[in-house]
Amino acid sequence: MSHYSEQTGVSRLSNLAIDLAEEKIKVIDLTTPLTPQTPALRLPEPFLNLVDLELEEVAAYDNRGPLWSHNNIHIGEHFGTHVDAPVHWISGKEGRDISQLPVKRLVAPAVVIDMSAEVSSNPDFLLEVSHIEAWERIHGSIPHGAWLIYRTGWEQFAHDEKLFLNSDDTGSHTPGISAECAKWLSEKANIVGVGVETVGIDAGKGFDLEPPFPVHHYLLGNDKYGVTSLKNVSSLPVTGAVIIVAPLPFVGGTASPARVLALVE
Numbered sequence: 001m002s003h004y005s006e007q008t009g010v011s012r013l014s015n016l017a018i019d020l021a022e023e024k025i026k027v028i029d030l031t032t033p034l035t036p037q038t039p040a041l042r043l044p045e046p047f048l049n050l051v052d053l054e055l056e057e058v059a060a061y062d063n064r065g066p067l068w069s070h071n072n073i074h075i076g077e078h079f080g081t082h083v084d085a086p087v088h089w090i091s092g093k094e095g096r097d098i099s100q101l102p103v104k105r106l107v108a109p110a111v112v113i114d115m116s117a118e119v120s121s122n123p124d125f126l127l128e129v130s131h132i133e134a135w136e137r138i139h140g141s142i143p144h145g146a147w148l149i150y151r152t153g154w155e156q157f158a159h160d161e162k163l164f165l166n167s168d169d170t171g172s173h174t175p176g177i178s179a180e181c182a183k184w185l186s187e188k189a190n191i192v193g194v195g196v197e198t199v200g201i202d203a204g205k206g207f208d209l210e211p212p213f214p215v216h217h218y219l220l221g222n223d224k225y226g227v228t229s230l231k232n233v234s235s236l237p238v239t240g241a242v243i244i245v246a247p248l249p250f251v252g253g254t255a256s257p258a259r260v261l262a263l264v265e
């Protein structure tokens with residue numbers, strides 16, 4: 001009787017379906033809407049950038065297709081809310097591509113660490129191990145197999161790429177995670193990965209850290225994943241949510257735009 005409750009005879013999934021229908025469990029969309037203006041990473045010269053989103057109209061109820069409308073999608077792998085797979089980074093180049101992420105890890109608990117107050121006075125704020133230890137003293141250990149959602153309040157800038165990337169002569173100023181903390185998360189915390197509100201999983205000034213872009217380096221090098229450009233993170237409880245992270249399974253792909261949904265009681 002693995003999937004039936006002895007007491008009620010109703011399956012757990014049926015109960016979940018009822019709770020969803022009655023909105024005792026709500027579905028929250030953590031995904032940034034995809035438009036050509038959705039903010040994207042801008043690498044400096046001499047590096048090459050990915051394309052932004054373009055919906056290329058192929059037919060629109062016209063002589064190209066009188067009863068239907070459809071488009072070709074042109075999009076970079078790392079556009080909008082997206083999942084980074086291990087092969088994205090040189091430290092994970094022998095690892096999984098985006099089609100190979102175990103689906104079990106893509107439906108998992110999520111816990112939220114909120115540093116939005118610190119970030120509001122310091123856009124270059126870096127999460128440290130001590131912040132996670134302080135969180136764990138209050139909320140208990142990060143559950144095994146959970147996603148760690150790093151709340152920074154940065155989604156408030158997602159409507160405007162200039163504000164979102166916050167770049168000046170010295171680079172991009174957006175919050176991130178210290179190298180020490182990234183190493184700790186990849187080696188000591190049994191997490192699936194990290195979800196962030198910013199354009200990438202590393203700080204805007206991540207190149208200046210040692211190693212450069214330490215979240216990419218350590219997480220992707222340890223078969224852990226990253227999700228970026230999340231929104232509505234402030235609607236999540238600190239603990240108790242379940243998230244569904246759904247990248248498309250591009251074989252050989254290094255990332256994919258993803259729909260990310262949270263189930264919240």
Ligand code: MN
Binds near residue numbers: 083084200228255
């Ligand atoms: Mn990416």
